[in-house]
Amino acid sequence: MSDLSKLNFTSSRPLTLGVELELQLVSLRDFDLTRAATDLLSGLRYDDRFGEVKLEITESMIEINSRPRIDVTGIAIDLDGLREVLVTYCQRNNIAICGGGTHPFHHWPERRICPGERFAFLNERYGYLSKQFTVFGQHIHIGVSSGDDAIWLTHALNRYVPHFVALSASSPFMDMTDTGFESARLNAVSAFPLSGQAPDISDWSAFVDHMGILQSCGVAESIKDLYWDVRPKPEYGTVEVRVCDTPLSVDRAVELAAFAQSLARYLLRERPPVVPAMQTLVARYNKFQACRFGFKAELADPIRRCVEPLGQTLQDLFDTLAQDADDLGCRRQLEQLRVLAHSQYGDSVWLRETAKAAGNFHDLTRAATERFSRPSRYRPHA
Amino acid sequence: MMPVRQAWEALQDRLVFLPPFPEQLDPLALFALLLVGGLLAGETLFRTIGLSRIVGYVLAGALAGPGLLGWLDRETLSMAKPVADAALGLLLLETGRHLDLGWLRANRTLLGCAMGEAGLAFAAIFAFAFFAVGLSLGWSAATAAITMASAPAVVLLTAEENRAQGQVTQRTLLLTAINCALSFVVFAVVLGVVHAEQSGDWLNALAHPLWVVCGGIGIGMLCARLALTIAARQAKGSVTQVFIFVAVALLAIGVARMLGVPVFLCLFMMGAALNLADRNKVLAYTGLPQGHWILAIVLFVVTGAMLPLDDLNWVTSFQAVGLIGVRGVAKFAGVMMTGRQDLSVAKRRLVGIGIQPLSATAIFMAAELASIYPEVSSQALLLPLLAAALMEFAGPQMCKYALSKAGETEPLPVGRNR
Numbered sequence: 001m002s003d004l005s006k007l008n009f010t011s012s013r014p015l016t017l018g019v020e021l022e023l024q025l026v027s028l029r030d031f032d033l034t035r036a037a038t039d040l041l042s043g044l045r046y047d048d049r050f051g052e053v054k055l056e057i058t059e060s061m062i063e064i065n066s067r068p069r070i071d072v073t074g075i076a077i078d079l080d081g082l083r084e085v086l087v088t089y090c091q092r093n094n095i096a097i098c099g100g101g102t103h104p105f106h107h108w109p110e111r112r113i114c115p116g117e118r119f120a121f122l123n124e125r126y127g128y129l130s131k132q133f134t135v136f137g138q139h140i141h142i143g144v145s146s147g148d149d150a151i152w153l154t155h156a157l158n159r160y161v162p163h164f165v166a167l168s169a170s171s172p173f174m175d176m177t178d179t180g181f182e183s184a185r186l187n188a189v190s191a192f193p194l195s196g197q198a199p200d201i202s203d204w205s206a207f208v209d210h211m212g213i214l215q216s217c218g219v220a221e222s223i224k225d226l227y228w229d230v231r232p233k234p235e236y237g238t239v240e241v242r243v244c245d246t247p248l249s250v251d252r253a254v255e256l257a258a259f260a261q262s263l264a265r266y267l268l269r270e271r272p273p274v275v276p277a278m279q280t281l282v283a284r285y286n287k288f289q290a291c292r293f294g295f296k297a298e299l300a301d302p303i304r305r306c307v308e309p310l311g312q313t314l315q316d317l318f319d320t321l322a323q324d325a326d327d328l329g330c331r332r333q334l335e336q337l338r339v340l341a342h343s344q345y346g347d348s349v350w351l352r353e354t355a356k357a358a359g360n361f362h363d364l365t366r367a368a369t370e371r372f373s374r375p376s377r378y379r380p381h382a
Numbered sequence: 383m384m385p386v387r388q389a390w391e392a393l394q395d396r397l398v399f400l401p402p403f404p405e406q407l408d409p410l411a412l413f414a415l416l417l418v419g420g421l422l423a424g425e426t427l428f429r430t431i432g433l434s435r436i437v438g439y440v441l442a443g444a445l446a447g448p449g450l451l452g453w454l455d456r457e458t459l460s461m462a463k464p465v466a467d468a469a470l471g472l473l474l475l476e477t478g479r480h481l482d483l484g485w486l487r488a489n490r491t492l493l494g495c496a497m498g499e500a501g502l503a504f505a506a507i508f509a510f511a512f513f514a515v516g517l518s519l520g521w522s523a524a525t526a527a528i529t530m531a532s533a534p535a536v537v538l539l540t541a542e543e544n545r546a547q548g549q550v551t552q553r554t555l556l557l558t559a560i561n562c563a564l565s566f567v568v569f570a571v572v573l574g575v576v577h578a579e580q581s582g583d584w585l586n587a588l589a590h591p592l593w594v595v596c597g598g599i600g601i602g603m604l605c606a607r608l609a610l611t612i613a614a615r616q617a618k619g620s621v622t623q624v625f626i627f628v629a630v631a632l633l634a635i636g637v638a639r640m641l642g643v644p645v646f647l648c649l650f651m652m653g654a655a656l657n658l659a660d661r662n663k664v665l666a667y668t669g670l671p672q673g674h675w676i677l678a679i680v681l682f683v684v685t686g687a688m689l690p691l692d693d694l695n696w697v698t699s700f701q702a703v704g705l706i707g708v709r710g711v712a713k714f715a716g717v718m719m720t721g722r723q724d725l726s727v728a729k730r731r732l733v734g735i736g737i738q739p740l741s742a743t744a745i746f747m748a749a750e751l752a753s754i755y756p757e758v759s760s761q762a763l764l765l766p767l768l769a770a771a772l773m774e775f776a777g778p779q780m781c782k783y784a785l786s787k788a789g790e791t792e793p794l795p796v797g798r799n800r
Contacts, residue, residue: 027547028484030667035547035790042726043549091488092724094552110545112792360618362667 007208007223009147012068012237015265015328016143019066019075019257021246022056022136023086023372024098031365033060033106033134036095037114044089050081057119058111058134062086062097068143068236072258072330076378079250087373096369100351101136101171101185101245105361108132108175118224129192135185136246138168138253140260141238147204149268150232153239154198155276156267157230157260158283161197161243162290162299163317166310167337168244168256169294170347176361182294182348185245186287194220195227197283200276207232229287239264243287248347248368250376251336258333262321265328278302295344314341333378409461416454416462417676419446420683434778435543436536439679440741441775443686454687464639466684469677470535470742471635471649472628476670477534478602478653480559491721492553496560499716499737503530503561504568506712507705511765515701520572520579521762527572528747528766529709531565532558533739533777539678540739540781548790550729554736554781557717562743563654566647569747570595573754580755597643602651605634606659609652614664623668644750646743682774685742688749689771693764702768706740706776709769713737729788736784739777744770 027034037059044053051066064086066078086097111131113123123130144150169182181187189195201207214220223231229243241260247253282300289297290310297310318338325334340346355364390403407415423445424438446453454462486493504526511522537558541551570591577587609630616622631649638648660666694702714734721730748763748770785791 029482036549038789039549039729043724045723093549094482094485094488110792112547115789360667362618363663366663 007211007234009150009204009232009234010237011145012143013070014143014145014149014268015261016068016070016141016238017066017072017075017257017261018068018141018143018236018238019079019253020139020141021064021079021099021253022138023062023064023246024100024103024136025060025062025090026096026098026103026365026369028094028096031096031362031369033103033111034095035059035112036093037062040086040089040093040095043093044085046085046089050078050085053082053086055114055116055119057114057122057130059114060103060106060111060134061136068141071328072254072261072333073378073380075257076250076254076376077380079253080376080379083250083372084375097372098365098369099136099170099246099248099372100347100368101169101183102174102188103134103136104173104351104355104364105176106134108134126192129188132188132191135171135188137185137189137242138244138246138256140241140244140257141233141236142241142260142264143236143238144268145237147207147232147234150234150237150239151201151203151207152271152274153264153267154228154230154232155200155274155279156272157239157241157264158197158276158279159274160263160317161229161283162286162297162310163314164241164243164256164260165245165287165290166294166297166314167259167340167346168247168252169291170245170248170351172348172351173355173361173364178352178355181292182346183245183291186243186291189227192227194225196229197280198226198228198231198276200280229283245347248350248371249374250372251378252347254376254378255333255336255340258325258328258330259321259337261328262325262330262334263317265324266321269324275303294346294348295341311341311344314338407458407461412458412462413465413680416443416680416683420679424679434540434782436539436682436778437775439682440686440689443683444689444691444771444774445686446683447687447689447691449687449689449691459684459687462680462684465677466681467639467645467746468632468635469674469681470746471638471645472631472670472674472677473535473538473681474562474646474650474743475631475653475656476538477555477559477562478650478655479657480555481563481654481657482556482559483658485556489724491724492556493560495553495717495720496557497564498720499557499713499734500530500561500564502712502716503709504564506708510705510708514704515765517762517765518579520575523568523575524572524751524763525705525766527565527568528744528751528763529705529740529769530568531562531740531743532713532737533741533743533773534558534562535678535681535742536739536778537736537781539675540778541785544782544785544791546785546790546792548788549725550732550736550788551785551790553725553733554784557733557737559654561737562650565743565747566598566644566650567595570647573751576751576755594643594647597638597641598647598651601634601637601641601643601648602653603655603659605630605637605648605652606655608633609656610660610664613668614662618664619667623665624671627665627668628671644747646746681742685745686774688745689774690764690767691771694768694771698764698768699772701765702772705765705769706773709740710738732784732788736781738773738780740770740773741777 025036054063056063064082108131111134171185174184233240286299295311299308325331394400420439420442423442424435427433427438428435508526511517511525574587574591613623613626638645717734
């Protein structure tokens with residue numbers, strides 16, 4: 001039996017933010033993914049002033065983590081600072097970093113697993129899925145004061161998974177093919193046995209019991225093994241939204257963090273009724289709709305027994321969140337998302353248009369690296 | 383052979399369609415034999431004792447060459463030379479494309495590292511040839527110019543064969559491209575020095591280096607521009623672009639041979655010009671077709687056969703080993719002394735080992751020089767040729783070791799040979 005004492009929930013200041021971005025490492029010669037992460041990290045002379053830079057499962061990925069911040073300005077400072085550091089060091093190694101949920105033309109069997117016990121374990125357990133997991137997401141952490149709040153917010157945010165997917169979608173291409181999806185990345189995540197929506201658990205003690213069952217059956221050793229769309233992260237004292245594609249720019253990543261913070265504030269303040277069992281009925285379908293059609297998705301509402309166009313519900317939601325965004329100082333970022341939802345000109349549309357204009361995926365990735373290298377307008381001194 | 387010939391000639395009287403008895407191998411048949419022989423030797427060594435395939439190709443050539451079994455005589459070798467020229471040319475074209483000025487601008491320590499290792503190698507080899515072996519000033523400089531460069535064909539094919547990716551691989555390729563460029567510049571100057579030393583002919587001492595340098599740059603740049611102009615009308619990375627790329631490269635080889643400009647220099651310059659002038663990335667994503675391995679096999683078999691193994695004796699072997707040692711230490715020290723903030727000591731050490739190969743380019747450069755003053759060059763160029771001969775066998779293994787030790791080669795899937 002595993003030790004459950006580590007599942008103590010560390011309380012954190014409500015609504016603090018943290019953002020993780022998984023980034024692509026591409027060669028400047030042909031813009032294909034390349035084996036570069038350990039070399040990049042070992043050559044990095046950086047003092048963690050903006051947060052951490054970490055290895056991910058394959059050598060063609062790198063993860064950046066902001067520090068815990070109380071507002072999106074702090075997140076912008078951290079993410080843009082990390083971007084700047086990485087751009088500089090990547091140039092010295094003749095590689096580039098790139099946003100986007102998938103790389104459009106890499107050949108997944110060529111990926112190399114990073115050194116480390118955890119990565120070796122994942123490779124052993126999941127076989128070829130571990131190399132196919134070379135996809136890139138943005139995770140947003142939102143601070144909560146207790147484990148019970150974390151479980152409640154996890155369920156409450158589940159309803160908005162399609163909204164996060166549509167706003168961040170940046171993975172229309174895989175294996176040199178237009179998948180027809182706005183976000184094809186989540187299909188790679190769906191292959192994992194512990195992915196999807198959190199089960200109907202009422203509070204923190206029920207969650208600890210649930211983990212106890214999984215651990216005793218050998219299904220999961222820790223929360224790291226749960227690839228849920230939204231999950232509690234007890235050691236950070238946060239709830240983690242894990243469904244966003246990594247956007248093509250730091251600005252979009254900051255805007256998504258603003259959306260998550262405003263939404264969490266609204267939910268924790270208003271405490272609208274949440275019925276996990278009903279949500280579970282349509283969760284996979286709604287997520288598929290958002291992945292496939294983006295803003296044009298038609299979402300099933302099992303409570304009201306009707307269909308809602310995602311584009312319209314987003315506009316209504318932005319109206320609802322306006323006051324919370326004002327109070328949090330992130331109205332500007334939320335308004336950008338409103339414009340995005342209205343125009344429906346997201347990252348996936350940009351990728352398709354650029355690919356069409358370029359006529360090949362190499363130049364598309366080159367354009368995406370140039371886009372990601374631009375400084376953020378939300379960073380105060382920029 | 384005589385009875386066969388007599389029988390053939392007897393039959394000719396009655397069978398009117400029979401051609402005269404073939405005096406020598408048809409070039410295509412020779413090409414095929416070199417290819418199959420080299421391939422079998424390379425595969426056998428690779429599968430049995432894990433040696434680099436390149437060593438096998440060279441060994442096959444050396445065994446069949448005039449120095450040992452004599453199956454390939456000098457006349458036969460000269461027939462295969464155009465194919466070897468084309469192979470070396472294409473590989474140098476690819477090496478030239480690794481001369482990445484953008485990377486050098488972004489990381490200035492790399493330029494210091496390249497200048498350091500190439501400069502130290504030249505100085506050390508020159509001093510060894512002049513003081514220890516007693517060659518003249520001109521031939522010492524020629525020896526240093528020829529052997530200061532790494533072997534681009536070996537480095538490129540070793541990286542490709544092992545699907546190596548990472549900083550040790552990339553830096554080994556970049557340093558090889560830069561030390562080749564420097565070696566070519568010094569080689570051109572040395573041509574003048576040799577003219578002045580051998581014949582006191584100042585016109586040729588000035589005109590020949592200029593002819594070589596201007597010819598190489600001119601042909602390289604014109605062909606690069608031609609390739610880019612034609613390829614711009616085709617889809618990027620398409621098969622048509624590959625054909626254009628190879629066809630223009632072959633044109634450059636042909637023109638270089640017609641004008642007496644070293645093929646390796648022209649193609650290297652073409653590669654470098656393609657890299658510099660291709661702002662719209664017209665040909666940036668188009669590489670050599672997989673068929674270049676066929677040409678590479680012939681190149682290494684021919685190179686092996688050209689090695690002066692019959693000149694190996696205790697004295698010359700000792701001198702060649704001395705040159706390899708001095709050169710190796712200089713290159714290694716050049717890499718280790720620079721870039722401390724840029725790359726870990728362990729990785730710099732591996733780059734220092736990765737750039738050690740010395741082979742085909744050196745032999746072809748020596749052949750260029752030998753063709754000018756054949757009566758004196760055979761002895762004077764023996765030292766670099768013997769050093770290249772020994773490194774033909776050690777170089778590919780050293781390069782493979784460096785890339786593999788750095789963890790940059792692709793692990794082989796269970797039950798599959800690369």
